[in-house]
Amino acid sequence: MIPIEEIYSDPRIVENLNACINCGVCTALCPAADYYDYEPRYIERVVLSHDPVALEELMSSDYIWYCGQCMSCKARCPRKNAPGVVVSALRYWSQKTGLFAKSKMGRNQVLIKQSIGQNIYDLGYCVHPSKLTKEAHPEQGPVWEWIFNNREKAYSLVNANIDKEGAGPMRKISDDAVNEIHSILKGTGALDLWETIENSVKETSINNKK
Numbered sequence: 425m426i427p428i429e430e431i432y433s434d435p436r437i438v439e440n441l442n443a444c445i446n447c448g449v450c451t452a453l454c455p456a457a458d459y460y461d462y463e464p465r466y467i468e469r470v471v472l473s474h475d476p477v478a479l480e481e482l483m484s485s486d487y488i489w490y491c492g493q494c495m496s497c498k499a500r501c502p503r504k505n506a507p508g509v510v511v512s513a514l515r516y517w518s519q520k521t522g523l524f525a526k527s528k529m530g531r532n533q534v535l536i537k538q539s540i541g542q543n544i545y546d547l548g549y550c551v552h553p554s555k556l557t558k559e560a561h562p563e564q565g566p567v568w569e570w571i572f573n574n575r576e577k578a579y580s581l582v583n584a585n586i587d588k589e590g591a592g593p594m595r596k597i598s599d600d601a602v603n604e605i606h607s608i609l610k611g612t613g614a615l616d617l618w619e620t621i622e623n624s625v626k627e628t629s630i631n632n633k634k
C-alpha cells in the first residue's frame with residue numbers, strides 16, 4: 425500500500441499540479457516525448473485521478489524515469505502545472521517505497537547512487553577524474569582515449585588544479601566542506617534513501633533468482 429496521504433501532501437505535488445485542462449502543450453514540447461512512448465499529460469492525469477492502484481502502477485514502471493527534468497513543461501502550461509516537478513516527487517516516493525526496483529529504468533538508480541552519489545560523498549564532486557575509467561565510457565570514442573593518455577595536458581587546458589589546495593577546477597575540497605556535505609546528506613534523509621535503494625535492488629535480484 426503506498427502512503428497516499430503523504431504523497432499528496434508532498435509540496436512538489438501540491439504546488440505544481442492544479443487542474444489540468446488536458447490541452448497537451450506539455451506533451452507537444454516535451455523532448456522526452458520525442459524519444460519514448462511518453463506523455464507528461466498522462467502523468468498529470470494519473471496523479472489527478474487519486475486512484476491509488478493507477479498511481480502505484482505508474483510509480484512501479486519505467487514511465488516516470490523517461491523525463492529529462494528539463495522543465496520546459498513548467499514554463500508553458502496554461503494552468504501553471506509543472507509535470508517535471510511532479511515526476512521528481514513521484515521518483516522520490518518510488519524510491520522511498522522501493523517500487524522503483526520493479527522497473528528496469530528504476531533499478532538503474534542504484535548505479536547513479538553508486539557513482540555520482542558516492543563521488544559526492546567521498547570527494548564533494550559529482551564527477552572526478554580519479555573515479556573515471558577508460559573502459560566505462562567507450563561511447564566517448566578516441567577523444568576520450570586521448571584525454572586518458574594525456575591527462576595532465578588535457579586538464580591543464582582548463583587550468584585544473586586536481587586534488588591540490590587553492591583555487592581552480594577539481595581543487596581538493598577541504599575536509600570541513602566534505603564533512604558538511606555528509607551532514608547535509610544525513611540531515612536531509614539522503615543517506616537513508618540511498619540505503620533503501622541499495623536494499624530494494626538487492627532484494628529484487630535475490631527474489632528474481634528464486
Ligand code: SF4
Pocket residue numbers: 443444445446447448449450451464465468500501502503504505507
Ligand atoms: S500543459 Fe498543463 S494543462 Fe495542458 S495538458 Fe499539460 S499539464 Fe495539463
Ligand code: SF4
Pocket residue numbers: 450453454455456457464490491492493494495496497498507508509511
Ligand atoms: S521536465 Fe520532463 S516532462 Fe517536462 S518537458 Fe522536460 S522532459 Fe518533458
